[in-house]
Amino acid sequence: xxxxxxxxxxxxxxxxxxxxxxxxxxAAFRDIRxxxxxxxxxxxxxxxxxxxxxFALTQSLDLYDFYQSKIEDCDRKLEAAVAxxxxxxxxxxxxxxxxxxxxxxxxxxxxxxRAALYCVLGMDLTQIHGLGPLLAxxxxxxxxxxxxxxxxxxxxxxxxxxxxxxxxSGGKLLSSRTRRSSSRAAALLRLAATTIGRSDTALGxxxxxxxxxxxxxxxxxxxxxxxxxxxxxxxxxxxxxxxPGAAAYEERHRTxxxxxxxxxxxxxxxxxxxxxxxEAVS
Numbered sequence: 001x002x003x004x005x006x007x008x009x010x011x012x013x014x015x016x017x018x019x020x021x022x023x024x025x026x027a028a029f030r031d032i033r034x035x036x037x038x039x040x041x042x043x044x045x046x047x048x049x050x051x052x053x054x055f056a057l058t059q060s061l062d063l064y065d066f067y068q069s070k071i072e073d074c075d076r077k078l079e080a081a082v083a084x085x086x087x088x089x090x091x092x093x094x095x096x097x098x099x100x101x102x103x104x105x106x107x108x109x110x111x112x113x114r115a116a117l118y119c120v121l122g123m124d125l126t127q128i129h130g131l132g133p134l135l136a137x138x139x140x141x142x143x144x145x146x147x148x149x150x151x152x153x154x155x156x157x158x159x160x161x162x163x164x165x166x167x168x169s170g171g172k173l174l175s176s177r178t179r180r181s182s183s184r185a186a187a188l189l190r191l192a193a194t195t196i197g198r199s200d201t202a203l204g205x206x207x208x209x210x211x212x213x214x215x216x217x218x219x220x221x222x223x224x225x226x227x228x229x230x231x232x233x234x235x236x237x238x239x240x241x242x243x244p245g246a247a248a249y250e251e252r253h254r255t256x257x258x259x260x261x262x263x264x265x266x267x268x269x270x271x272x273x274x275x276x277x278x279e280a281v282s
Contacts, residue, residue, distance in 0.1 A: 001041075005064075006031070006034075008029060008030050008031040011029035011031075013057065013061060015029060016049075017054070021049055023042045023043075023045040023046055026045050027039075027041040027042040075111060078109060082113075082117070082120060083116065083119075085145065096118050096124060099126065100129075107134075109134070113133035113136075114136075117140065120145060121140070123234055123235075123240070125139075127240070127241050128231065129204070129241075130193060131192055131227070131231070135188055135191070139185055139188055139189070142183075142185040142188070143185055145235065147232055147235050147236040148236070153232045157228050157229060157232075159183075160183055160225075160228055161178055161180065161183065162181075162221055162228060163178065163225070178221055186224070189224040189227050190224045193219075193221075194220055196223065197211065197219070197223070200246045201243050202245060203243075205253075206222075206223060206249060207220070207222075207223040210222055258272075
C-alpha cells in the first residue's frame, strides 16, 4: 500500500495491535478501492511478529490517534473562526456553484472549507484553476477579505513581488527581475502555478508556452501573477472566472502572432500569404 494511513492500512494495523496475526484474516480487511490484490497484501503480512516490534507499532498508533484528535480540535477552532467571518445578508443567496473536481484533498480540514469560504466571500474561489479549497483558505488568511488596501491588481502583484522590476541607471534598464520575497501568499500562488502547468486549461497552456521559451522558474512566476490577478479581481470586485480552455488560448495566441508578423512585414513593404495546399503543389 502506498499510504498506510488509508482505510486498508489502518484496519490492518489496528487488527495487528489488537492481537490478530493470521495473514488471511488481515488481508480480508482490504478496502475495495485498494489497488493491491488480497494475495499481494497477504504475502506482505507474513513475518515473525516480534514483541518489541508490536510494542513499537502500538506506541506509534497511540501517538497517531493523539495527533489526529488534536488536528480535529484545530479544525473545529478553524471552522468557528471562519463562521465568525460569515457575512449575513438579506435576501436570497445564489447557490454554491458545482465543484470543478470531486476528489478530496489530502490533509484537508474535516469541515467543508469550500462552502465556508463561499459564505464569507459570496463567491467560489475554487472555480479559479489552481486554487483548491485549502489553498484558497490559506490565501484569504494571508491577504484578508478586504483588498482595498491595493488600488489595482498591479499594486497587489507588486506587493507579492511578482511584478517585473525596473532597475534603471542613467536612463538604461539594467534589470527587470522580480524582487525576492518571503511572502507566504506568494509561495502559495507559485505552488498553484506549478500544479496548473499539467492541466488542459488556458493557464496551463500559458505556463507550458512560457516554460519552453524562458524556463520553468520564470514561467511559474508569470503564471502565479496571473492567478494573483484573478484572485484579486474575484475578492475585490466579485468577478467570475471562466476558463476558455487550452485550445482557445492556443488559437488566440496563434492569431496574435500572425497579426504581429503581418504588421512587421508591412513595415518592410511585404505582404504575407498562406502557403498553398499540398494537393495544389503536387
